[in-house]
Amino acid sequence: MSGLESLYQELILDHARQRHGFGLRDAPAAESHQLNPTCGDEVTLQLHPGPDGRLAPIAWEGHGCSISQASSSCLSDLAAGLTPSELQALVDEFRTVIRSRGTLEFDEERFGDAAAFSGVSRYIARVKCAMLPWVAAEEAISRLP
Amino acid sequence: MSGLESLYQELILDHARQRHGFGLRDAPAAESHQLNPTCGDEVTLQLHPGPDGRLAPIAWEGHGCSISQASSSCLSDLAAGLTPSELQALVDEFRTVIRSRGTLEFDEERFGDAAAFSGVSRYIARVKCAMLPWVAAEEAISRLP
């Protein structure tokens, strides 16, 4: 797999084109807006309550590169059915791996499609792209009532 | 003659100690104050009328290094008996030689004791010292009524 193909895995390009969870909804439990100052891209992300005190899929809007869009899309799927503190644990893990400069890999069991982001961790300049929605999720969690 | 002795010739050190023309007088025909910004030293110089439309010895006060003090002292002597335009011509010649970086020498006939300043022209940092009273003389000439 060439460098470029490890970064832009098919799964990532698919998520970037078909953005799961795109579109904000009324009455979120919490919301966060994040801007990536190096590029000017933005995401607005909402947490909505689902059944059993767990979260519904994340709703979001924003614009950015395919990495950030795909990351938001995968995150939307992943959040569904987690408790806020489980989601926070996932954010922490995601950050650890994505900042590892290629020394760590995502666990496919835990991260599903988002495991395709393993290749991003070698591209220091793109780590912020992948992190963008996760930072927003973290802030939104801290704002939950 | 070592470098230092060519710069500080006996004549120069004598003039620096026994400053001819030191002390301002009332009612000058023209006056100028000059400051050497690199060191903060200053000179105030006066032109006074002498006989036959010619100049009296220059009167001056100020503080500075031995080069600037000796230069003022020699200039005071030299100006006596010159017309203002003759003095201006001397200023121009002095400037040319002192800025020549050692390539020109002062004519002893014309410059008298001030010919001892030939050695200064090789010390770029000290050219401003030697020039200080001459710049003041030039400004004073331009202010003559």
Next chain:
Amino acid sequence: MTSTPSIAPAVPLDQAEIAALRERFPILAREMNGHPLVYLDSGATSQRPIEVIDAEHDYATHQNAAVHRGAHLLAAEATELFEDTRATVAAFIGADERELVWTSGATAALNLIAGAIGNASAGLGGAAAERFRLGPGDEIVVTELEHHANLIPWQQLAARTGATLRHLPVDDHGVLRLDAVDDIIGERTRIIAFAHVSNVTGAIAPVSELVALAERVGALTVLDACQSVPHLPVDVASLGVDFLVFSGHKMLGPNGIGALWGRRRLLDALPPFLTGGSMITTVTIDGAEFLPAPQRFEAGTQPVSQAIALASAVRFLQAVGMDRVHATEAAYGQRLAAGLAVIPGVTLIGPPPGTPRAGLASFDLAGVHAHDVGQFFDDRGIAVRVGHHCAQPLHRRLGLTASTRASSYLYTTEAEIDAFLEATTLVGPFFGVSR
């Protein structure tokens, strides 16, 4: 349209000459991601020839000393070298050396002008500085395509003084609309600040028209020459502006140095901006008197080794000939514009092919974010710039957040331009953008 003095068409460098020049730039021999480096980011920062790198090295190794304050020979030598660099760089833009002020870069130079005018407006600088005073009712005019460095300092000046900031708009391609000029520039206009060459569109500003307008209304002109001094013959006398700024690192020189040029009578009337050592005559605990320009604006220890390296860069450029540099890059600009314009999905920003532009071009590729475009190029060893290029208002006006820019210099080859164009055709397919 260009206000540069070279009218006779110069001969572009031929590719053999360029190949020889490239030998002087060690970094151009690097490999990136398994490909030879294709450096098309000179608009951001240029590479340095070995002469320039060595000039700084030699100074640090043999001659380093504090300038202007030294009685010792080492300091006298350093001072002389330093002052010679001022004469060299001033001559390069047709200026008197007393009109050239060293700064840490173009951004610092623009802040200096705006900040000094702000000081004058706050009453500093005495009667001489009165002419610079701004207040409510006064207007500062910029253009919609300015680099943030030539925009935010004026916003800040307006905020501090109560003056109003206005702007000359651009059209849908990012080209300055001169039809709007009469509504914007008028009796209230006190300052007109604009880029000589846009770092995004590559367009060359109508300097003489804007200078004529400024003269009619008595406004000061400030020219951001960051993208012109490195690439075109620039002569301040024929440009007719009042102030001009540029950066060393964009013209084969090092980081950390730039310059402000200004008319002497203006510089001598302007109060200082940065204050400290080496710019004063007399200081008491309560107040200070300042040296005339340029020293008045050069507080503190100066970038001496950088000035020496910059002078070496200037000699390198002079040896090649700025008219030939310009002719070479103008041809590259056309090749880039023409090549991009025909690629499916590409929208070229700035002047259309066939109209004058500098040796750079920016574009948008429908459906692919600029950072993804840049990543694709990087994988092939092609270094381009992506983002808003510090010109957010222009991008917003064009409906973009980011674009991709290729910018050339005298060491760029035709083959590199073509490699870039070929890669551009492959980006859409890679990202599956159907067309």
Next chain:
Amino acid sequence: MTSTPSIAPAVPLDQAEIAALRERFPILAREMNGHPLVYLDSGATSQRPIEVIDAEHDYATHQNAAVHRGAHLLAAEATELFEDTRATVAAFIGADERELVWTSGATAALNLIAGAIGNASAGLGGAAAERFRLGPGDEIVVTELEHHANLIPWQQLAARTGATLRHLPVDDHGVLRLDAVDDIIGERTRIIAFAHVSNVTGAIAPVSELVALAERVGALTVLDACQSVPHLPVDVASLGVDFLVFSGHKMLGPNGIGALWGRRRLLDALPPFLTGGSMITTVTIDGAEFLPAPQRFEAGTQPVSQAIALASAVRFLQAVGMDRVHATEAAYGQRLAAGLAVIPGVTLIGPPPGTPRAGLASFDLAGVHAHDVGQFFDDRGIAVRVGHHCAQPLHRRLGLTASTRASSYLYTTEAEIDAFLEATTLVGPFFGVSR
């Protein structure tokens, strides 16, 4: 009296260690006027070891690119190198890297603080910046021995805001008079700015006393650490000041770089000073929003190669050990003071022999102008500084226009100190000053 954390007495470098260190400094092998160079002007600017010179050379040769905005690998590499330098230099002064702002030098850093407070006082920076607002009735306190760089910016700030500038006086030897403190520092005091080590007297300021006073009245403290960071172990946390500045070229680093350190909550509340690219989040034609510190204060292209060289200088100093550097120079300071004090006609400036001082000493020689003294030294290859050392108020207070200063560094030998002292005994006789 010193507020540095090193209490345990460190062992000075022995002369063999110094001889080995000197091998790293190529310029020290130079001859001046037929004599080996004796460089006693490190207080003005220090010399650079080959490691530092090469760090910059290597960067320019292999890695140069614009940082922070690049999608390409060259830019990513440069950005990483650049950000690592911040961590290195911050750690050197015990700081968090988010609290370290690059500037072009200490003068620029002091202007940044004073200018940003000026902006806050003009209403910029919103509610967060309110705490910095100065106006009539407020007081800024400096000392009578400040370098012009830590005096004129405060004069300008006072002039712009209507605040009053006051000063702590010195005694007849140029030593700070703490007995006057209670009359000067009080409820109206908003800022206290002072030098950690005086570049003229070599005295070390009573930092903890002044910080305690500032805390009592709620004033901000600004420490000019130009002559301390290069020579003593400095730890911002134990100093307790709010802001601190220093210059790279005085600590084995290159020209064109310096730093401002500030407490994070203060930096984040302070409006920017220089504005332009790379310090914003969103820019419209009418206004801009700024990044947090440190980027908020780093407008435009940064001194990247200089930061890399400075980090290399810091590693050099760390390898030697700042406590040992300090111990070595403290001994030289005593040797200088004791040696000068007994020479006929010499008046030592600053603390008397036996009291703590840095590794420098300034003096007046009755009947011989300082520039003549300097010339005498120069003829023997001894480079010292003469003049007012950018401290005119101090010199005026001592009844002098100029003095002669010898300043050491880690590469200075005892033999050099002694050669200087011996030469000093010969100056009076040469100029025929009878005694």
